[in-house]
């Protein structure tokens with residue numbers, strides 16, 4: 001039996017300033033506080049996240065966000081067992097803000113420090129909820145910055161099965177919204193417009209469909225949409241709805257095909273009954289969830305969709321990853337660097353493509 005661990009988590013790798021306090025007791029996480037300060041209003045005029053503006057907004061918002069998390073938890077810094085902060089991957093300016101703040105709190109209060117891989121936070125996030133996912137599970141992480149399949153086998157044991165070779169899926173949604181002048185963030189607006197559209201009107205490509213492995217590519221789909229917008233000239237609301245519906249239908253076909261391939265790879269580890277989890281901002285898309293749920297049922301998988309507040313960027317998942325690392329005896333020195341690029345499964349990232357899992361025999 002290990003002693004409970006109470007950890008402050010800090011997240012600043014993209015456009016969410018977040019702090020949370022979590023207690024890990026008997027292997028079960030309990031979120032004591034969970035504060036997220038979004039930056040959408042800062043970035044909306046530019047129709048996308050501007051790294052410099054994000055870093056400045058983190059500087060302005062982080063102290064208050066940490067104070068709120070400590071207050072909500074009813075704790076002071078001396079009550080903590082450790083401090084965890086995202087050290088990457090992400091926008092370097094923002095990562096530095098949270099990392100330096102986390103180290104400073106750890107130093108000032110003589111607490112252990114853990115530098116957390118943001119992707120490990122996402123990988124473990126389905127375990128935050130009461131009765132959350134048990135190991136092992138197949139995670140589809142689809143957000144503005146990430147698009148990958150991760151087999152989460154245990155704490156610290158991750159296999160990246162596939163990822164995007166160009167844009168992340170959220171990025172593709174946001175770019176279409178920008179093309180059609182729908183607003184920011186674009187994903188929810190594209191989904192809304194698609195509800196009134198004809199998904200068969202535009203014949204859009206479905207890159208990677210049927211391809212071995214489970215990598216994604218969205219660049220060709222984005223270019224095809226741009227071409228249609230150019231052809232339309234000044235698209236009407238109905239044109240926009242039809243293009244959004246056609247785009248979303250293509251996305252669903254691509255994701256379903258890639259997920260099927262990932263499940264086959266996962267089956268070789270886990271056998272008959274698997275668990276599929278979708279996380280990241282795009283997992284908020286109801287059509288996508290519906291398609292994944294049906295696919296999972298077909299393959300005798302459980303489909304788990306964690307609460308949205310833990311699907312999108314948050315600090316509770318960073319606190320959980322930090323606490324789990326501490327439980328295993330891993331902490332980091334205050335010289336731990338920020339890593340703007342930091343693959344979760346370093347081995348998979350360094351192997352040549354032909355040697356990556358699921359791509360055996362494929363051309364490099």
Ligand code: KG4
Pocket residue numbers: 014142143144145146169170171173174185186187188191280281282283284285286311312313
């Ligand atoms: O996880 P997240 O909040 O932040 C990171 O990028 O890490 O994900 C944000 C992304 C944005 O690209 C946004 O457009 C997309 O998730 N998104 C959606 C929906 N809601 C958010 N995409 C499609 N449909 C949605 N309903």
Ligand code: ZN
Pocket residue numbers: 118122143145146312313
């Ligand atoms: Zn994220």
